[in-house]
Amino acid sequence: MRVVVEADGGSRGNPGPAGYGAVVRDATGEVLAERCGALGVTTNNVAEYSGLIAGLRAARELGADEAEVRMDSKLVVEQMSGRWQIKHPGLRPLAEQARSLAGSFSRISYSWIPREQNKHADRLANEAMDGKLDPPAVADPSATAASSEAPPRPAEVRSWSPPSTGSPLRMVVLRHGQTPYTAEKRYSGRGDIPLSDAGHEQAARAAARARQLAPDLAAVISSPLKRCLETAAAFGEVPIQVEDDLIECDFGEWEGLTYAEVRERYAAEQDRWLASTAVAPPGGESFQQVAMRVRRAVRRLQEQHAGRQIAVVSHVTPIKLLLRDALAASDSFLYRLYLDPAGLSLVDSWPDGGVAVRVVNETAHLA
Known part of the structure; x- marks a missing residue:
């Protein structure tokens, strides 16, 4: 690039x-x-x-x-x-x-x-x-000048607390509900897999909880895949806006395979993929490529819905990358965070760059 x-x-x-x-x-x-x-x-x-x-x-x-x-x-x-x-x-x-x-x-x-x-x-x-x-x-x-040490690294912009004035963009970020691939722990990227019956129930519960966190929802922003659109439909009358950049990572030749199957057939490729976010699965997309489009999507949402409340329905990889950026975390965050089907996260962001992550992967509504 x-x-x-x-x-x-x-x-x-x-x-x-x-x-x-x-x-x-x-x-x-x-x-x-x-x-x-x-x-x-x-x-x-x-x-x-x-x-x-x-x-x-x-x-x-x-x-x-x-x-x-x-x-x-x-x-x-x-x-x-x-x-x-x-x-x-x-x-x-x-x-x-x-x-x-x-x-x-x-x-x-x-x-x-x-x-x-x-x-x-x-x-x-x-x-x-x-x-x-x-x-x-x-x-x-x-x-x-006589010192052998380099000057301290410059401090970068940090937002340790939200601004005290103005209304933030509130994003209730929701992973789609369960699918047959989710239950079987298969790589599920661009395959257009619908929700299972359990997934529809999870979506209804998640939508109800999202309305508690954001009672004035202006829109539901969804990945174009069925499992997200069906989850977004659980919000009822709230308008749905499709955002193509929030689609799941393209897992290429690993699509539909379990972790064990990939390990058996693509051990070397999987090791390289796990070692670097710049590496893509064979025929697929790297996490760094996904991050580029997720950032584009977030910027568009911040411009279109500034000061509003929205729900964002997406997939594991885009949501992890969104949360990594919001928390100013390193790439290791991507491999340590677990996101449940229909789990909710909550991110507030202000026009001046202030960010507050209030919830990560809440699942009490599924109990």
Whole structure:
């Protein structure tokens, strides 16, 4: 996957209160990720390198293997391209960190752009500088040039508690009810398997519980597969909106097989799949590919239903990825979280990026 990384950084005073910003876009220009953070008191150049590092790290987290970096810092672009030497000892650890990240891409390029074309990253950096984040007390690396230690990693944006004003988008996130494949613990991806009788009963109970958590439901957002549409129908008169990006992972040649059957026939492929979210089952889709479309779906829902209450009916993989992002968790979260059929999770999100995960896989309504 090829992405564009736009990065910037700045300092009020040089050195002074500093911050960085970075944006990752896909080939169409759609924003896939944003990063920004406050750096305390440091220089413009340190902030610009920090933006580059944050952008490269975000691109790798998305599974990109090719990156085009665009910055309005001539210094960083020329130094990372190898045309200019890095004379300031305080920048060398940051440049080395950036090069290490760059080395994980199969192809990477750097280009200078006018500040006018770097507005998004510049805005994020200015928000950090303007005190919208609490800056840590980070000294200017030039003051400790003799030290062998690299400067501390820049703090990224975190939302530890929801904003005190405004109405969030409330998402009651629901896994579909049981199907024959669910009961037999088979890989169930794009196969259009309907609910079992038990699954219909679970869907009715889950819909009733969802209405308690979100009494003013504006819509039910559903994967296009039968098992989700039948679960969504249990909400009665609430309008159903089909969201194709919430479809289950494509398990390719493993579709319909049990874990034991896959282990017997595809042991090496399964080991690689379990070891990396970038690896897909034979003929299927990787978790990183699923994550890309789930993020697209969530962004659309945040735009279309800001301040409303909605139910989201989907599958194990998309829901795990949604919750991983909401909790800012690592990939290991995907392998440790269990989601029951018709289990409910509850996520509130605000326009400024604040997120509160209130419930994960509640199942008391099924007892």
